[in-house]
Amino acid sequence: MTEAESEIVTHRRRKLDALRERGEAYPNGFRRRHLAKDLLANYGPASKQELGAQAIGAAVAGRVMLRRVMGKASFITLADPSGRIQCYLRQDDIGADAYEDFKDMWDIGDIAGVVGTLMKTNKGELTIQASEARLLAKALQPLPEKYHGLADQQLRYRQRYLDLVMNEQSRNVFRTRAAVVAALRRFFDARDFLEVETPMMHPVPGGATARPFVTRHNSLDTDLYLRVAPELYLKRLVVGGFERVYEMNRCFRNEGLSPRHNPEFTTIEFYQAFADYEDLMVLTEGLLRWLLTELEMEQTISFDGHEIDFGQPIPRRAMTVAVAEAIGVEEKDLKDAAKLRNIAGGLNIAIEDSWGSGRLLMEIFEARVEENLIQPTFITGYPAEVSPLSRRNDEDPSITDRFELFVAGREIANGFSELNDPDDQAARFRAQAALKNQGDLDAMHYDQDYVTALEYGMPPTAGEGIGIDRLVMLLTNCTTIRDVLLFPQLRSVPQSSPRQGSPRQESRS
RNA sequence: GGGUCGUUAGCUCAGUCGGUAGAGCAGCGGGCUUUUAACCCGUUGGUCCUGGGUUCGAGCCCCAGACGGCCCA
Numbered sequence: 001m002t003e004a005e006s007e008i009v010t011h012r013r014r015k016l017d018a019l020r021e022r023g024e025a026y027p028n029g030f031r032r033r034h035l036a037k038d039l040l041a042n043y044g045p046a047s048k049q050e051l052g053a054q055a056i057g058a059a060v061a062g063r064v065m066l067r068r069v070m071g072k073a074s075f076i077t078l079a080d081p082s083g084r085i086q087c088y089l090r091q092d093d094i095g096a097d098a099y100e101d102f103k104d105m106w107d108i109g110d111i112a113g114v115v116g117t118l119m120k121t122n123k124g125e126l127t128i129q130a131s132e133a134r135l136l137a138k139a140l141q142p143l144p145e146k147y148h149g150l151a152d153q154q155l156r157y158r159q160r161y162l163d164l165v166m167n168e169q170s171r172n173v174f175r176t177r178a179a180v181v182a183a184l185r186r187f188f189d190a191r192d193f194l195e196v197e198t199p200m201m202h203p204v205p206g207g208a209t210a211r212p213f214v215t216r217h218n219s220l221d222t223d224l225y226l227r228v229a230p231e232l233y234l235k236r237l238v239v240g241g242f243e244r245v246y247e248m249n250r251c252f253r254n255e256g257l258s259p260r261h262n263p264e265f266t267t268i269e270f271y272q273a274f275a276d277y278e279d280l281m282v283l284t285e286g287l288l289r290w291l292l293t294e295l296e297m298e299q300t301i302s303f304d305g306h307e308i309d310f311g312q313p314i315p316r317r318a319m320t321v322a323v324a325e326a327i328g329v330e331e332k333d334l335k336d337a338a339k340l341r342n343i344a345g346g347l348n349i350a351i352e353d354s355w356g357s358g359r360l361l362m363e364i365f366e367a368r369v370e371e372n373l374i375q376p377t378f379i380t381g382y383p384a385e386v387s388p389l390s391r392r393n394d395e396d397p398s399i400t401d402r403f404e405l406f407v408a409g410r411e412i413a414n415g416f417s418e419l420n421d422p423d424d425q426a427a428r429f430r431a432q433a434a435l436k437n438q439g440d441l442d443a444m445h446y447d448q449d450y451v452t453a454l455e456y457g458m459p460p461t462a463g464e465g466i467g468i469d470r471l472v473m474l475l476t477n478c479t480t481i482r483d484v485l486l487f488p489q490l491r492s493v494p495q496s497s498p499r500q501g502s503p504r505q506e507s508r509s
Numbered sequence: 510g511g512g513u514c515g516u517u518a519g520c521u522c523a524g525u526c527g528g529u530a531g532a533g534c535a536g537c538g539g540g541c542u543u544u545u546a547a548c549c550c551g552u553u554g555g556u557c558c559u560g561g562g563u564u565c566g567a568g569c570c571c572c573a574g575a576c577g578g579c580c581c582a
Contacts, residue, residue, distance in 0.1 A: 007554065008535075009519090011537075068544050068545065068547045068548090069541085069544095070542065070547075071542060074542090075544050075545065088542095091542075122544090125543090125545070127543085141519080143520080144520045144534095146546065147533090152516095152521090152577090157577095259578095350582080480578095
């Protein structure tokens with residue numbers, strides 16, 4: 001803690017001490033009767049004369065954001081969850097003692113309640129002329145600069161509450177996020193999908209090719225893995241007869257941090273029996289359009305300098321077609337492992353000897369095509385080699401009935417007709433296990449319990465996962481995932497927080 | 510893991526050629542009864558991220574480290 005800060009805090013502590021002595025430190029009796037937004041909506045259009053004649057009462061509460069003291073009268077700007085409202089405090093209205101109190105004891109950042117009547121200032125701003133003003137919670141720490149807000153990215157993430165207090169844009173991102181989550185629930189609930197919760201701690205990690213976090217269950221004396229995906233559990237439920245299920249919650253992957261990756265992130269996965277991957281592409285396209293409508297957004301959105309149009313039918317392109325076009329080779333050469341190896345080498349893509357043609361094609365796709373898929377595009381025909389849970393295509397068993405949706409160079413969704421042949425699934429797991437034995441840390445484990453579930457019979461099914469964080473990024477024009485996560489993962493600062501000594505937290509669980 | 514850029518007052522930011530550290534806001538004192546990023550006068554406040562090094566002298570140059578941004582693996 002620096003001397004300068006402790007000086008500000010010391011001043012504020014003195015005021016708090018005085019409030020404590022008077023027994024007025026943290027009262028909890030004030031009741032808000034109005035939100036700023038409602039007052040502005042209902043009375044903002046009224047004229048100064050109309051309001052002056054009516055004497056409409058109001059009681060608001062919020063954080064003091066701005067303060068303008070002019071001798072024996074002052075204006076303060078209160079922020080509540082709905083917006084901001086100005087209050088006018090006059091010595092003649094609230095009394096000399098209360099007014100002195102306001103001047104001596106209140107600071108920007110304090111939580112206060114104001115009761116009074118509505119008025120319009122000479123400049124036409126709706127204002128509450130106070131008859132009573134109460135300090136409800138003293139802020140000991142000063143707020144960031146009132147005009148620029150909190151700009152330091154690190155502080156914005158580490159002390160998100162300050163970011164939320166100061167930056168309207170940041171608040172709006174998380175409101176949009178909540179609206180997206182709520183809308184998705186409405187969408188699937190309306191289509192008779194059952195929302196379920198499956199384990200986050202898995203005895204065998206599965207459902208995606210990714211490194212898991214490991215944790216320890218003491219009394220079971222066993223390792224458990226934080227889930228990398230809920231997929232295998234959701235399909236067990238389809239076996240059980242819940243033919244339409246969805247789960248929207250956290251997944252965990254033990255990977256590096258980047259503008260697009262956080263170790264914990266949110267997905268919605270949904271499964272629908274008696275549907276295939278083409279049905280899901282239709283559903284996804286409709287879902288996105290419907291979502292934009294629900295959010296009262298245009299079908300064309302701005303993201304990272306691009307205008308992205310969801311109003312058009314989303315094109316579907318086979319991976320081989322997209323790759324062949326991007327790098328200027330014949331499509332037929334993309335089935336041949338030796339030729340793919342040459343192509344990858346020529347493109348300076350790092351490859352491994354164990355990879356077959358499917359993995360090679362996928363790597364070339366990721367290196368040369370993905371980032372250029374700006375407008376919404378379904379890529380289909382994913383190689384079976386990189387799709388261990390997907391149903392093989394009837395015409396070409398080397399590929400699967402799978403798609404991924406790309407927008408602005410980012411994977412947004414991944415869906416496929418589910419592999420419900422237990423013997424093929426067992427073979428795919430064996431191939432993954434072999435890769436794992438060769439040192440591929442991302443490869444899947446053999447999940448015998450899941451194979452057994454398939455042996456009881458899973459109806460033909462299609463399933464899909466959509467990355468909520470990435471979807472919200474698109475809809476809020478955020479290019480880093482940290483901006484759509486309230487508390488993104490950062491390296492912990494050991495000694496003390498950047499601003500002050502570490503706050504003592506009481507657990508409430 | 511590698512490269513690169515950044516870290517200066519509580520916050521937002523300047524800081525020249527290496528010559529003893531600045532502004533605005535916030536704070537403190539004073540003035541002001543329709544201001545609005547209020548204004549006017551005065552004023553406090555610095556581990557220049559940390560630790561070494563070079564130098565008569567380092568916010569600035571060199572080395573190492575911490576944290577963060579971006580790019581690559």
